[in-house]
Amino acid sequence: MTVHRGQVLKAAAELLSRKATASMDDIARAAGISRATLHRHFAGREALVFALAELAVRQIEDGLDAARIEEGDPAQALRRLVAQATPVAGFLAFLYGENQLYEPGTPDPGWARIEERVGALIRRGQERGAFRRDLSAHWLTDALHALVVASGWSVQDGRMAPREAPRMVAEVLLGGVLERRTA
Amino acid sequence: MTVHRGQVLKAAAELLSRKATASMDDIARAAGISRATLHRHFAGREALVFALAELAVRQIEDGLDAARIEEGDPAQALRRLVAQATPVAGFLAFLYGENQLYEPGTPDPGWARIEERVGALIRRGQERGAFRRDLSAHWLTDALHALVVASGWSVQDGRMAPREAPRMVAEVLLGGVLERRTA
């Protein structure tokens, strides 16, 4: 019946990304454990948030590695990235929200690495003529994150099936909403 | 030097949508007033949040009216909607975040009205063959909100000019990221 640190952190991420004011007791209940046990595994709220950020960065960077976003056709690389990101949308949402707190110039180093890698993919696609150049790479990066987070919430609410999420995000981001005659 | 209620609420919306844990003192400072004055205008935090939600709903519904989203070409209506929404992105972000707290079945009535009107526009576009049918109207509604919120944060951080925001959001949402030969 031992508590698994990763599972607790995943529950905490999904709760905190939606309700940042959740108490330690709320987090414990969301993870299915008591507050005492939660404190045994994490020295305090600060330590928990730190561990959460660390795990989130690792999960997402692992996803970037697995998607091999530096290789091949940019559009396909973006689809692979989205497919890797949607299962860990809760962690991404937490990180994304957490980095809205800092001053615009001092982001978390791990988050900065992630943004840089995703931004590089976008720029690579723009240079190859695959992605539009009239939209800034920075904005497209933000848009990608926002859509993944939104899809994660839709899944949490049962409005979207988890297996649909990658396609929903990728189709909107790559193709847009407009119907087209020629695919 | 009298405090203007609307300006205080706008500052509160932009702060709270990013940092839900902000204290009344933080909110007061963000609005450029003292905590005492903040309490003179709003009975308490609960009352402030209520007033904020009320104003946010009104601002956005006014925008929907001004954009006349029920009329004309759906794609153009969506562009008008985005143009009206981006200036009040802070309020939309607050409402959007606030409604992630409730249980999936009991949203704020005002927010439900907004979602319904936007959803109706999406469905109208799908029925007319203007918008894609392979993506659910609900998801497209969520995607729209998420992109507007993200653009608002970009503006707050100085990464995007306010006047660019409508086009950035509308272009990604309608056209997607992919470069195309034929416009």
Next chain:
DNA sequence: CTGTCGTGAGACATATGTGTCTCATATGAA
């Protein structure tokens, strides 16, 4: 069975935020 380990429940002091109050000051009208 016996001992150990991890847990849940709850008590407790402390820290932080909230809501209310008083008082001094500044602005603006008569």
Next chain:
DNA sequence: TTCATATGAGACACATATGTCTCACGACAG
């Protein structure tokens, strides 16, 4: 000027969350 009004600064009691503790229970290995 004189007065009214609104504000800022700060004190205060109170509520809530946090962090630490003790104790009892149950699972599991020996």
